[in-house]
Amino acid sequence: MNPTQDCGRRIEDLSDYLDTGAxxxxxxxxxxPQCQARLAGLRSLSAAALDLMDSDVASADDAGWLDGMLAxxxxxxxxxxxxxxxxxPLDELTETEGAVIAMVRAVGDSLGGVLIGRCxxxxxxxxxxxxxxxxxxxxxxxxxxxxxxxDELRVAVIQELLLETELNVAAxxxxxxxxxxxxxxxxxxxxxxxxxxxx
Amino acid sequence: xxxxxxxxxxxxxxxxxxxxxxxxxxDVAAFETLARRHGPLMRAYARRLARSYxxxxxxxxxxxxxxxxxxxxxxDGAAVKAWxxxxxxxxxxxxxxxxxxxxxxxxxxxxxxxxxxxxQSAVAGxxxxxxxxxxxxxxxxxxxCWVLREFGGQSYEEIAGTxxxxxxxxxxxxxxxxxxxxxxxxEWR
Numbered sequence: 001m002n003p004t005q006d007c008g009r010r011i012e013d014l015s016d017y018l019d020t021g022a023x024x025x026x027x028x029x030x031x032x033p034q035c036q037a038r039l040a041g042l043r044s045l046s047a048a049a050l051d052l053m054d055s056d057v058a059s060a061d062d063a064g065w066l067d068g069m070l071a072x073x074x075x076x077x078x079x080x081x082x083x084x085x086x087x088x089p090l091d092e093l094t095e096t097e098g099a100v101i102a103m104v105r106a107v108g109d110s111l112g113g114v115l116i117g118r119c120x121x122x123x124x125x126x127x128x129x130x131x132x133x134x135x136x137x138x139x140x141x142x143x144x145x146x147x148x149x150x151d152e153l154r155v156a157v158i159q160e161l162l163l164e165t166e167l168n169v170a171a172x173x174x175x176x177x178x179x180x181x182x183x184x185x186x187x188x189x190x191x192x193x194x195x196x197x198x199x
Numbered sequence: 200x201x202x203x204x205x206x207x208x209x210x211x212x213x214x215x216x217x218x219x220x221x222x223x224x225x226d227v228a229a230f231e232t233l234a235r236r237h238g239p240l241m242r243a244y245a246r247r248l249a250r251s252y253x254x255x256x257x258x259x260x261x262x263x264x265x266x267x268x269x270x271x272x273x274x275d276g277a278a279v280k281a282w283x284x285x286x287x288x289x290x291x292x293x294x295x296x297x298x299x300x301x302x303x304x305x306x307x308x309x310x311x312x313x314x315x316x317x318x319q320s321a322v323a324g325x326x327x328x329x330x331x332x333x334x335x336x337x338x339x340x341x342x343x344c345w346v347l348r349e350f351g352g353q354s355y356e357e358i359a360g361t362x363x364x365x366x367x368x369x370x371x372x373x374x375x376x377x378x379x380x381x382x383x384x385x386e387w388r
Contacts, residue, residue, distance in 0.1 A: 011381075012374045041381035048326040048384065049349045055327060056243035066238045069260050070231055073267060078225035098225045105226065115213060117276070118220035139217045178214050 007034050011042075018042055084128045085166055097121055100165055104136065107160045108153055113144040117177060123170070131170035134161070139178035150174040219276030222267070230267055237280050241287045247334075247346045248291035250298065258294055262286045281352060288351045288361050292343070326384065333383035341376035344369055
């Protein structure tokens, strides 16, 4: 293998090898000085690219630049389907699915230890009295026993929906889709992890 | 803009997936947390793809509008960062296309142009500085492919879709870009 002679491998082949760590031509690549030199060049290019991106990101984050953009968005809340409420004889009252889902989020978040992710109302919510099932994705803080947490959440959601809506809630399904590590205990306090069962 | 149902707490701790799901359900604060978490990367990326800082900020603004509109249909919330970057990439390329039509310029595919890119002074490290300079000398088509791949993390097929060219062209352009960049960085060393 003469390094002064072009081995004919293309940069694409070497990039693929670098990306995947494998190549049908791996034996040659691993033993050819020319390929090894070009691989070293590609590796330092990747390293410089990461470095450049980090410095770009740091210099792109000047104070307050996003505030104006977020203010310009005028984020509207999502209405979803209308949910009927019984009003007086001349009224046709409804609340929106979006508002009910927001309510479910607020109830869950207020419990502590859980954060609500996606929430879906399944069933004909626009038909008064039709059975509706609630499906909630939940992120729990590690250390809270999950079955008890799920029960607490179910009860709280059903109570709130009974109070604030006329939905016929047939079931509340809770799925723990994420567990977050315990909060570091603030100095001098018992911290959040005290609900964890002792060993 | 604060609503009672908004996030009770913000922090580095809340995973993207939960934030994306909440944002998809209409939680404004969750969307803002995502925007603040990934905004600097989106902006840095847009600056590498756009012609000027101003154009880059327009791209980010439009990308955020699109993201808020469509985040409810995002299936995998954990992939929200890549999804946001993809929107930025599309927006930036569209904006460039519109600018070209508007300027009524001939498309000179392989002619180097001199996009300023982030200010030289901001790029301190030496290998980094060499790459920054070499990138600015690349023909725009090659630079775009390279930035979409290296900064945007897009696959060849995704880049092909974004640019409206074949995956084989993407491979070719990337190879030419990498060859030039490696050589220029070696010369600098």
